[in-house]
Amino acid sequence: MMRMIRRLLIGKPLHNRELTHERLPKWKALSIFSSDALSSVAYGPEQIMLTLVAVPGLLAYGYMGPVAISILLLLAMVALSYVQVAKANPSGGGAYAIAKKNLGEYPALIAAGSVFADYVLTAAVSVSAGTAAIVSAFPALAGHQVIIDLTVLFFVLTMVNLRGVRESSNAFVFPTYAFLLGILALILTGVYQALTHPITAIPAESVVRQQLDWTILFLVLRAFANGCSSMTGIEAIADSVPMFKKPEAKNAVATTYWMAGILAVMFTGITFLTMHYHILPLNDVTVLSQISENVFGRSPAYYYIQITTMLILYLAANTAYNGLPILLSIVAQDGYMPRYLATRGERLTYSNGIILLTIAAAILIIVFQGETGHLISLYAIGVFISFTIAQSSMVIHWFREKSAGWQGRALLNGIGATVTGLVVIIITVTKFIYGAWIILVFIPIMIFIFKSIRSHYNSVAKQLSLPLEDIQDAAIDGPSDHIVIVPVSTPTRVVFETLKYAKVIGNRVFAVHIASDEKTAVKMRKKWATWQPGVELVILHSPYRLLMRPLLHFIEKKEREKRPKDFITVVIPEFETKKWWHRLLHNQTGWILRTSLILKKKIIVTTVPYHLDE
């Protein structure tokens, strides 16, 4: 039954040889790896604006331009640094792998914790932003955001990924280019309109920059920090160099430039239009939706923008499903996470990692009520920590390798590490109380968990390893005795069957009867005389009507008598009732006995199952 439902939803098991690796052309790779980065223009500029106009009386709208320009410069810097990463690591691998190779265990674990946090946030942020796009277009859906988010998470993303879709599927190509096309058309139309029909209604104060005091500076820096969320996903290409067609590194570098260029154009355009139309935050309507409505009205073009935005955002959430389970499997192979995260499920997907990601993202969405703005406060810090670690690793890499032109490359990555490290500090300071502290608490906790798991696995491996001399010692030990104890209350068919088994497995079998009065003892002896089961009957008197204690005493006595290599097995005669409620009508002695014996180190407990037919 359960299996049928699973087959229906997930599909039948796949053979090992069905695991394939396809090489991607640039145009396909661009669409697949850039959905996370490109889709962030749907919430990045909005988050900058929101922060700048959030405090009444402190309208800092005029600073939107400078903030946007800083982000563009940062984007260029990070893209250039990652081009170096792509060139130096043709085998791919994210910040964890690079840091492990160049910087050692702790930086690698910090990177792993940061990337873990950010993949989960990518899923949560992208899903909720995608839902926001569609709710903006169809206001009737307002108020049901969390339900929509969870439905997409469980029934689309999780199901599809458990089935295991090929990353190279064309289904992933279409939304990215459709979105790209829509946004470029929107920007071109918007800019054309702005040039031909200048709006005169822009309030004068909106372009005035207020005096830059400490409060305003803090606000501006926080806007910058929130805007940095647009840059998540930029590392995706460098992490996946081996998936490109030959020459891999060259193609990956070209694709990175393309992605950064497109992102820069879209980001600039959206920011310009936000300022031009003087968009202000509205409940349940995104900034992109407002711009699009201003440019196109509620025309089919408007709905096209909203729907492709939704699609690319859900696709961006899917990149977390492509990335995190693989990261977890690498970390698990190194023994820092539970081993079962490292093995592929029956559909060749890392199903345990997929389920873990879904649960974590669902918790975030529920706790933050699907509000993109609130989730953004936690976002980006992890990404920039991993950027910093990756760039620092590269510096070490160049110093070690000392290949041609290594000084220039080391300098570039050094600047990259410094800048992204600075961004980490800015994000930490400006967003600390808004949620960044959660990530800064989470990462050390994860490192502690990673280390604890690793040390447990090491200790188990040591305890379970078996040196050859132990085997040879065991070989000359000679045959073991096997003492079998069968507790018997009433002599029934079940006891008879159990005794037959006991005689097969052991050479010294004792049937032990606990008699609370002489009457049952006599009855038992009589039955034994009739049965002649060939097993010694031991009657223990228990005038206090205790069952466990005399039996345990007997077992302990036998334990003291036996040689170290001998085994003691307790075989409990028990029957399985046909209906569950019938269990309530029988003594749970077998169960109690098993529970009390399970704690004894050297006793083996077993049951010969006897199933009642009625």
Place this chain on the structure above:
Amino acid sequence: MMRMIRRLLIGKPLHNRELTHERLPKWKALSIFSSDALSSVAYGPEQIMLTLVAVPGLLAYGYMGPVAISILLLLAMVALSYVQVAKANPSGGGAYAIAKKNLGEYPALIAAGSVFADYVLTAAVSVSAGTAAIVSAFPALAGHQVIIDLTVLFFVLTMVNLRGVRESSNAFVFPTYAFLLGILALILTGVYQALTHPITAIPAESVVRQQLDWTILFLVLRAFANGCSSMTGIEAIADSVPMFKKPEAKNAVATTYWMAGILAVMFTGITFLTMHYHILPLNDVTVLSQISENVFGRSPAYYYIQITTMLILYLAANTAYNGLPILLSIVAQDGYMPRYLATRGERLTYSNGIILLTIAAAILIIVFQGETGHLISLYAIGVFISFTIAQSSMVIHWFREKSAGWQGRALLNGIGATVTGLVVIIITVTKFIYGAWIILVFIPIMIFIFKSIRSHYNSVAKQLSLPLEDIQDAAIDGPSDHIVIVPVSTPTRVVFETLKYAKVIGNRVFAVHIASDEKTAVKMRKKWATWQPGVELVILHSPYRLLMRPLLHFIEKKEREKRPKDFITVVIPEFETKKWWHRLLHNQTGWILRTSLILKKKIIVTTVPYHLDE
């Protein structure tokens, strides 16, 4: 730890020979068996009055006298009938035992169900009435009735009865006589005051009887029905004849007369004073408390009455603890209830029955919020059904026995059966919607449960019985083979220990390894060559990475090959981790395997426990 707490609360186990039977003198028996009946004057007259004045504009106070007189006549009738029961059943036994002997299974089960319901109600009603008495005296306790009720139920009644106090303890003698003394003093003083200082303030209408139309008649009959709750417990003496000193029957009869006489005097007195002082219902103050305050003021005498009332009521609740567990043990011995209700616990008490009663009474108290009035609506119907069955049984008894003067006795019991049967009908009709229906639904459900349990036990006994010829057949069957299958994933110390055990218990041992790729298969074969464990290694290839299915197929193949008398055991190598969370880090394959195999009828599953030290 758990054991220490239990020892402290319940005491150490008692030896079988500590089970004693003490014969009671009349004065002691009276106090012990009559607490239930006598204490009911604390709520019986109150319930009559409450019903008569409950409907505004329908004040039927004037009918209190006639209702009280009817109840006194009924009391006399029932007492006389039960004297016959005491004479005819010197061995004691309640309605269930008498009905089983004379009327057959179904009437006996009806009686058992009715008495079950009424014992639970006795506990619930008496505890809540006792709490009402003490809350009347100390108004600060008002609002905490349910908590007080449950505290008394769990920490006094249950604890004391689990420890097992002798029924004959003097602790039970004192409250009854103290209460008796107090109430008699109250009645004498009250009547004296009434004669010497007639109150003139009684409203004229209070003694006027309204026209007896159908509405009033219904109300009066319901008042009568509620008043019948005073008669519960009257059968206690007749059920316990063997506990009296010789001559048992004669002493029991005399005690019954005494009890009925005292009850009649107290009931009359309290009813008279209720009418004289024209007591009306008050929240959180009982009628008895109002009378006592009118007579004594808030003097020490008043507090004496309230406290002794509380004591005798809690003692009356205790009679349910004396009666129900014994009834359940008799019914369980006959196979109508779970067997473990029939055996004495370590303190020689029927501890399971005691716990069952506590839980049932606690549920009633919580559901009815400790309101005596609401509980009374369910009360008495069960008692009168059991009265009717007991009296009818006696009629049959006399007809069968035909001893000297049997016609007179049969007539007396026949009248008793008719009158109590009539009361059952009155209670059913007048209290049906107020709660009697609950009992009338409960009894058939109980009968269904009784019958189902009995039929299950019968069927199990038949299935488990072992005819001698089966034993002889088994004897000529010859020795059995024992096939042992050990699933092996990684060759570790645990596997090595498990294989040693497997070789001891079986003569055909297979180590089965599921290889998802050729690499692990090769590694496994190599290890086997080094180990030379003397066990055949079977490698099953599973390119779909499924574990259970190939293993189950292998087991099923072996199952088909074996002879009927051969056994198959699967020994699962598993280690016990030291800390609970370590479990999360290991595959639960062992557990899953055990769960899937437990449903297979003929496979024995066992584990050689290997405990990790770290």
